Amino acid sequence: MNSYEALCSRLSAVDDLQKAAALLEWDRETHMPIGGVAARARQLATLRTLAHERFTDDRIGALLEAAAGAVPDACGEDLLDVVRRDYVRARRVPKRLVHDLTMAVGHAEAAWRRARTANDFAVFAGHLERIIALNIEKAEALGYDECRYDALLEEYEPGMRTAAVRALFSSLQAELIPMVREIAQCEPPDAAFLHQPYDVDGQWAFGMEVLQAIGYDFMRGRQDTSVHPFSTAFSIDDVRITTRLDPHNVTSGIFSSLHEAGHALYEQGLDPALENTPLADGTSLGMHESQSRLWENQIGRSRPFWEHFYARLQAHFPSQLSSVSLDAFYRAVNRVEPSCIRVEADEVTYNLHILLRFELEEQLIAEQIGARDLPTAWNEQMQAFLGVCPSNDVEGVLQDIHWAMGAIGYFPTYTLGNLMSAQIFTCAQAALPDLNRSAARGDFTDLLAWLRTHFHQYGRRRSAAALMAQFTGEVLSAAPWLAYVRNKYGVLYPIQH
Amino acid sequence: MNSYEALCSRLSAVDDLQKAAALLEWDRETHMPIGGVAARARQLATLRTLAHERFTDDRIGALLEAAAGAVPDACGEDLLDVVRRDYVRARRVPKRLVHDLTMAVGHAEAAWRRARTANDFAVFAGHLERIIALNIEKAEALGYDECRYDALLEEYEPGMRTAAVRALFSSLQAELIPMVREIAQCEPPDAAFLHQPYDVDGQWAFGMEVLQAIGYDFMRGRQDTSVHPFSTAFSIDDVRITTRLDPHNVTSGIFSSLHEAGHALYEQGLDPALENTPLADGTSLGMHESQSRLWENQIGRSRPFWEHFYARLQAHFPSQLSSVSLDAFYRAVNRVEPSCIRVEADEVTYNLHILLRFELEEQLIAEQIGARDLPTAWNEQMQAFLGVCPSNDVEGVLQDIHWAMGAIGYFPTYTLGNLMSAQIFTCAQAALPDLNRSAARGDFTDLLAWLRTHFHQYGRRRSAAALMAQFTGEVLSAAPWLAYVRNKYGVLYPIQH
Incomplete structure (x- = not known):
């Protein structure tokens, strides 16, 4: 395996994890019995976290550099471009921020539902403030040329x-x-x-x-x-x-x-x-x-x-x-x-x-x-x-x-x-x-x-x-x-x- | 986290991967469109391999030893017993043999289907010989007291x-x-x-x-x-x-x-x-x-x-x-x-x-x-x-x-x-x-x-x-x-x- 193939092999496993997670979500929305909720949330978090860890691993970065000399065709060039962009962006967001956003979203979704039931925006407001603050932090971490919103839109x-x-x-x-x-x-x-x-x-x-x-x-x-x-x-x-x-x-x-x-x-x-x-x-x-x-x-x-x-x-x-x-x-x-x-x-x-x-x-x-x-x-x-x-x-x-x-x-x-x-x-x-x-x-x-x-x-x-x-x-x-x-x-x- | 909790956390992720794989199999047998076959086989192999790798990792062995002093209750003792047994068995089978068995099974299943269609045992016989030889090798790797079949039955x-x-x-x-x-x-x-x-x-x-x-x-x-x-x-x-x-x-x-x-x-x-x-x-x-x-x-x-x-x-x-x-x-x-x-x-x-x-x-x-x-x-x-x-x-x-x-x-x-x-x-x-x-x-x-x-x-x-x-x-x-x-x-x- 040359470095391009080694890169593709690692990316393939990341894709398999993401697609498995997608199936777990599909099942949750279509067929899953109500009892499955708690375990499913945990399983999804495990798969998504593992996929993220494997994608942002240093070895992906090293392979990305090495693979530049081993690209087989034009499609491979496009692949490297896209992966480089994704990799740089994914690595710019600190783990702590990813974690904080995940936690904030968990709380915010629940609060949003409560706010709707109570018809009371105040129940949601604090959570939304937090989401916005974290998104601003994320935009700053990602970087931009003209305006902060660009960094989020790019996603x-x-x-x-x-x-x-x-x-x-x-x-x-x-x-x-x-x-x-x-x-x-x-x-x-x-x-x-x-x-x-x-x-x-x-x-x-x-x-x-x-x-x-x-x-x-x-x-x-x-x-x-x-x-x-x-x-x-x-x-x-x-x-x-x-x-x-x-x-x-x-x-x-x-x-x-x-x-x-x-x-x-x-x-x-x-x-x-x-x-x-x-x-x-x-x-x-x-x-x-x-x-x-x-x-x-x-x-x-x-x-x-x-x-x-x-x-x-x-x-x-x-x-x-x-x-x-x-x-x-x-x-x-x-x-x-x-x-x-x-x-x-x-x-x-x-x-x-x-x-x-x-x-x-x-x-x-x-x-x-x-x-x-x-x-x-x-x-x-x-x-x-x-x-x-x-x-x-x-x-x-x-x-x-x-x-x-x-x-x-x-x-x-x-x-x-x-x-x-x-x-x-x-x-x-x-x-x-x-x-x-x-x-x-x-x-x-x-x-x-x-x-x-x-x-x-x-x-x-x-x-x-x-x-x-x-x-x-x-x-x-x-x-x-x-x-x-x-x-x-x-x-x-x-x-x- | 003490070492017992650290062990449980690692085992939890292994379980999540295995359960996700089980859902992929369930979907394959119940709802998956025929086009999904190839990708599903690959996704399952990725999940199962990852689960196996993570379970047989050296760190599980180290945590198993360390956790003995941090067991919270009787259920924890039972857990350590079971995991020790599984771990020892899983580590005794060399990776090469796991791989050979997986490959042999892939070929043997296809040959078994062909043999049934043709009503010709000869089509399957060589594959079955290989399966038996690999199972004997596996039994020897696992070890036994009285007879080789014991090692397989234990599974x-x-x-x-x-x-x-x-x-x-x-x-x-x-x-x-x-x-x-x-x-x-x-x-x-x-x-x-x-x-x-x-x-x-x-x-x-x-x-x-x-x-x-x-x-x-x-x-x-x-x-x-x-x-x-x-x-x-x-x-x-x-x-x-x-x-x-x-x-x-x-x-x-x-x-x-x-x-x-x-x-x-x-x-x-x-x-x-x-x-x-x-x-x-x-x-x-x-x-x-x-x-x-x-x-x-x-x-x-x-x-x-x-x-x-x-x-x-x-x-x-x-x-x-x-x-x-x-x-x-x-x-x-x-x-x-x-x-x-x-x-x-x-x-x-x-x-x-x-x-x-x-x-x-x-x-x-x-x-x-x-x-x-x-x-x-x-x-x-x-x-x-x-x-x-x-x-x-x-x-x-x-x-x-x-x-x-x-x-x-x-x-x-x-x-x-x-x-x-x-x-x-x-x-x-x-x-x-x-x-x-x-x-x-x-x-x-x-x-x-x-x-x-x-x-x-x-x-x-x-x-x-x-x-x-x-x-x-x-x-x-x-x-x-x-x-x-x-x-x-x-x-x-x-x-x-």
């Missing part, structure tokens, strides 16, 4: 900078706020028929048909149910998704399946040569989200999609839907309505929820505001962005688990993903003139093949920015998403924008 | 010796062979009605009722289906079972559920203080099997059991069973018939299958016969023991996977378990005069409590021999099992024995 969206996010979000905000205001004044389409009783077995069966049709490979994956839908990969050939079925909402399960399958198609589409290496992952959370949103929104909320699938859905639920026209159904699943809860937001208002969180995170990390200022700041911003105000903090600042989990810098990737999805989809439409007609036949083969060729296969070999530049011909901008929304919603609502 | 049945097994099996054989011969000459009861089409959903529902009734705790376990039923534990509070449902056999699934639940009740019944230590396991495979067989046979194939459950089974399958009397059903599930396949054998003939395997294993390890002598020896012995002869090697020497998996010394534990189950159950009946009446009401609370108090809770703190002596008042013997069989089958068949 989720490598290569992206706060200034660039700010610029993108400003251009978005300038158009989006008046557009949402205008739509909010229109008469909303009827959507009551979506919320009748719908048998979950029928929903499951329909969802499985859709997943087959879009090309999710059940030989290399499976779907289960869980309280919070997610996708997870144990190898390129075992990428699983979960969904949640609501017996009083016929579309929430299907959009959740499409969203998670979008993530999973990305991972199923990685170059098999990347298996068991650090390259076998999405290149950034934004790019990952672009794939989930593309299948959920650009495809799943499009008219061509329902031209094919609506008759099938009606066949599953004749008593609920036989008298509802395709047009009425299409309008209902694209109903826009400013509301307080991010995860229930429609395609148009969703990004404003993210813009708000990004602004607050920036200010928190820059120490311009403190955790205890959040409820007021949150509610004022909601009023300014969406014209609504949470009636309590559970509907406001306490709604997301991300901060309690210690994740600051994560939220912007949702909107970056939305912007990427529109920019990518616009290119796909140009490259595949038959895309709409194929979709209306329930055939997504060409789209998936195009996404695989231009995006999926690369894994972490190319940054999100490099992929966007190379395959869309442009740097990331808000323009394609705004154009997509204007075109689509200009038809659905009598608006000027 | 599965700690404290048991070949001479003792031979004595037990001889007394069994002397009575059993004539008894089986006599039964084989009787008119067998009708069992054709068991083999009609039986909807698997109904079988599943009935099985779940039974599992609830015997006290399997679904808050700390779950049942799934798999090709080969098994039980597995990820902690004392997460012990799972699987079953296999045959749409043309109404009882195979239920007896399989009872068998696996018997194993699981043992592990759910361990003292919670043993959690995450090497003591949290069955004390031997024989003792484990005694619990599975007790619930499968002494309970599940008893008349009181069906006095309660038969009406419920009829309610699930009225068209198949409403005209079949309880008595006819009870006779059918206890039909005795000499046959070639161990896993399909009834309660009476089953042990003869094991006696045959034990004899052949002894001769193989003593180098009195070689792998290539097996087909002839097997068939002659089958004729002598059961009066039947396999029509080919798939029904003969190729039927079990154990040898291909490298396990020699494992088979006798099945019969040891059967003998223990009868000896234990006889004591339970004496201690619980209401046992039959409770069973006939579907109430097994007292039996389970008695088993927990006298056997389950101890885990590996007591050897099987110590538990038998302490709680049955006798050393293990074949007499209780023979008496049980004579009593039960003397009623069902017109036999003298």
Whole structure:
């Protein structure tokens, strides 16, 4: 074994530990009996700690240096680049800080749940202060050129900078706020028929048909149910998704399946040569989200999609839907309505929820505001962005688990993903003139093949920015998403924008 | 942390790795998509190797010595005893031999499958020779006092010796062979009605009722289906079972559920203080099997059991069973018939299958016969023991996977378990005069409590021999099992024995 092979062998064991941990998490969310909770937490901590120890070991550093002379191919060069970056970052965070963050998150998550039950932000505030302080410490340990928030953003969206996010979000905000205001004044389409009783077995069966049709490979994956839908990969050939079925909402399960399958198609589409290496992952959370949103929104909320699938859905639920026209159904699943809860937001208002969180995170990390200022700041911003105000903090600042989990810098990737999805989809439409007609036949083969060729296969070999530049011909901008929304919603609502 | 605590902390991580591996195996057998095979094999090898490395590390040895002065209680003393024994054994087998055995097993399993497909023992013979040679080498490395086979048996049945097994099996054989011969000459009861089409959903529902009734705790376990039923534990509070449902056999699934639940009740019944230590396991495979067989046979194939459950089974399958009397059903599930396949054998003939395997294993390890002598020896012995002869090697020497998996010394534990189950159950009946009446009401609370108090809770703190002596008042013997069989089958068949 030369030093490159020795490095790969060590990285392979680290990957095996991480993937085993992922399976333990998947099982916890899908099948584990309640009694398993305590042992599972301990087992996960052991696997994650061991993986971290083995990855940050001095010998990895030594092998990284030695391997530079033994790289077999271009893929190997990319691997060294990525591992070097990960290694340097992982070693910059002192063990003591990793431990403190883990402990703080453990307490903060529990406090967040208690705060929600009691509808009392004060229960959570001290914990959030601690999380923010530790994130600031982490950012300082990691280092940055321009601004502290950059160091945190890098964790989720490598290569992206706060200034660039700010610029993108400003251009978005300038158009989006008046557009949402205008739509909010229109008469909303009827959507009551979506919320009748719908048998979950029928929903499951329909969802499985859709997943087959879009090309999710059940030989290399499976779907289960869980309280919070997610996708997870144990190898390129075992990428699983979960969904949640609501017996009083016929579309929430299907959009959740499409969203998670979008993530999973990305991972199923990685170059098999990347298996068991650090390259076998999405290149950034934004790019990952672009794939989930593309299948959920650009495809799943499009008219061509329902031209094919609506008759099938009606066949599953004749008593609920036989008298509802395709047009009425299409309008209902694209109903826009400013509301307080991010995860229930429609395609148009969703990004404003993210813009708000990004602004607050920036200010928190820059120490311009403190955790205890959040409820007021949150509610004022909601009023300014969406014209609504949470009636309590559970509907406001306490709604997301991300901060309690210690994740600051994560939220912007949702909107970056939305912007990427529109920019990518616009290119796909140009490259595949038959895309709409194929979709209306329930055939997504060409789209998936195009996404695989231009995006999926690369894994972490190319940054999100490099992929966007190379395959869309442009740097990331808000323009394609705004154009997509204007075109689509200009038809659905009598608006000027 | 004193040295005892430091030792426990290291053992805890080893246990976490082994339990994570067990979950990876459970998933592979129950839910994993076919694409996951390759990555899963690699991940399992990584976890098992890491656990082995960490357990056999020099520092464990040093801590074992140092910890002797820091033991907090009697349980700690038992822990040190068990770990010392495991550690010494694990260190005696050279790494090279562990590696060779792993490789040989990998090849042998594949060859065994090919040999079965081709019905050609020659395809497997060379691999089996290698497995035997490596097991001999392993026995020599482990060491023994009296005979080489002892060293292998110790792996599965700690404290048991070949001479003792031979004595037990001889007394069994002397009575059993004539008894089986006599039964084989009787008119067998009708069992054709068991083999009609039986909807698997109904079988599943009935099985779940039974599992609830015997006290399997679904808050700390779950049942799934798999090709080969098994039980597995990820902690004392997460012990799972699987079953296999045959749409043309109404009882195979239920007896399989009872068998696996018997194993699981043992592990759910361990003292919670043993959690995450090497003591949290069955004390031997024989003792484990005694619990599975007790619930499968002494309970599940008893008349009181069906006095309660038969009406419920009829309610699930009225068209198949409403005209079949309880008595006819009870006779059918206890039909005795000499046959070639161990896993399909009834309660009476089953042990003869094991006696045959034990004899052949002894001769193989003593180098009195070689792998290539097996087909002839097997068939002659089958004729002598059961009066039947396999029509080919798939029904003969190729039927079990154990040898291909490298396990020699494992088979006798099945019969040891059967003998223990009868000896234990006889004591339970004496201690619980209401046992039959409770069973006939579907109430097994007292039996389970008695088993927990006298056997389950101890885990590996007591050897099987110590538990038998302490709680049955006798050393293990074949007499209780023979008496049980004579009593039960003397009623069902017109036999003298």
